Amino acid sequence: MFYIYRRRKVRRRVRRAGRMPKSPNRADYVAHKNAAREIILSRLEYFAGEYVRLDPAFATKMKFGRVSIRNQRSRWGSCSAQKNLNFNYRLVHLSPELRDYVIVHELCHLVELNHGRDFWVLVEKTIPNAQALSRHIRRLPMDKIVMI
Numbered sequence: 001m002f003y004i005y006r007r008r009k010v011r012r013r014v015r016r017a018g019r020m021p022k023s024p025n026r027a028d029y030v031a032h033k034n035a036a037r038e039i040i041l042s043r044l045e046y047f048a049g050e051y052v053r054l055d056p057a058f059a060t061k062m063k064f065g066r067v068s069i070r071n072q073r074s075r076w077g078s079c080s081a082q083k084n085l086n087f088n089y090r091l092v093h094l095s096p097e098l099r100d101y102v103i104v105h106e107l108c109h110l111v112e113l114n115h116g117r118d119f120w121v122l123v124e125k126t127i128p129n130a131q132a133l134s135r136h137i138r139r140l141p142m143d144k145i146v147m148i
């Protein structure tokens, strides 16, 4: 019984994998990931500098670890408890305004780990229309955003 159950499960998984290639946009990712890294790193530095200008304490609070550029279909960015930042390479295909919003959003998570009021106040210090951009970016079909 157990054996039959396992075999069915494996077959189902293989079929699903066949229908849905893991990275249909791999070529786009390879072509743009270095540009994405350069833009993201330079904007991270720029905005971290802006926060330090507002309050020198941010120089230590906004120190981040590793920055990863990934080909993912579910998130624009994330910030780990270890202060590593992770960004979707598709940010290169967005407008500079939306891109900056995502970068500042993750940068501010280094200080505020949640999405509470203090978090948004911090984001809005450099991106005053952050909440509108947040609503806008949530409506974008992330998996369809390749070469514009």
Ligand SMILES: [Zn+2]
Pocket (backbone or CB within 6 Å): 105, 109, 115
């Ligand atoms: Zn967040």
